[in-house]
Amino acid sequence: MNVGEHEASIPLDSVCQEFKIDPGSPDGEMLEQVAQGLKYVKDIRPGDTIPRELLDGTASWSIDESHGVIARNKLLVSVAAFGGGKEKAKVNLTADELARTVQNPETRKLIDLGLDKVSVALGIGKARRHEVEDLIHRIARELAYIEALRDRYTHVSEIVGKLDQVGHLYTTDRAFLDEINRVKVLMGPPIKDFRKFFHEADNRTNDVVAMLKSFSQQLIDIRKMRDELHQRMLIWDEAIEHWEFDLSYKSKASRGAVQFTYRFVAHNFPQSQDWL
DSSP states (O other): OEETTEEOOOOHHHHHHHTTOOTTSHHHHHHHHHHHHTTTSSOOOTTOOOOHHHHTSOOSSOOOHHHHHHHHHHHHHHHHHHHTTOSOOOOOOOHHHHHHHHHSHHHHHHHHHHHHHHHHHTTSOGGGHHHHHHHHHHHHHHHHHHHHHHHHHHHHHHHHHHHHHHHHHTTTOHHHHHHHHHHHHHHHHHHHHHHHHHHHHHHHHTOHHHHHHTHHHHHHHHHHHHHHHHHHHHHHHHHHHTTOSOOSSOOHHHHHHHHHHHHHHHHHSOOOOOOO
16 A cells, blocks of 8 residues: 555554454455465455466466467477477477477378377377377466466566666766676576476476376476466566666666666565675
8 A cells, every 4th residue: 555655565464463353254264365366466456356276276367379389389399209209309499490390291290190109108099099189288278378477587587688788888887887787696596496497397398298197286286387487477577667668878767777676686586695
């Protein structure tokens, strides 16, 4: 809430204590749902529905169709690799590279063969390969959210390059350059964490048989990864918005973006480190 020129927040636990709300009462249970729901959305207002993550595990936010295409193509590349006698595939390709690979006539043949081989490997036989195709469709639908978050993550990683661009504009301002470098150092760990998540997602995708053999657990793990990535990405939205300006010349916006980003990463990703 806004209090004059300042923003203030009240922990929900404090609300319960102040108004003597029993955690087991309807109001107490509602506030607990609100607390859990705020992990998935930025705010909850009277009349809002409970985020779907808490109801059935599906995502409460939408994605582009292109992300589903990328996820499906990665799985099909993995199927093709298995059809060609490889247990694992290289799936960390660009969207265009994936599309070209999947559309290649030779790859199409390997996908067809791979679907039969995957069906046999799962113990259900070629006659029921449509079940394999259905599982792939369902897994791709879940992985599409990871691809959407990967797409959004590029805006976070681009901030490092933009910091360098600003630095080139202020080569004689030693104090400001030091501040830019501190921001880059503080951004290192969260960016590394993001990359670990996406690397893990690709490691799952490159072995389609292992993924489908443990379909139910994979579904749980992918949704858990999706939710944690989404929660992390929500934190970065405001920082991303601060970098939407022309970087070709010195401006108040460039200084403001660096200063905001420094405060942002220092608050959200503090490190115990001697800067001297």
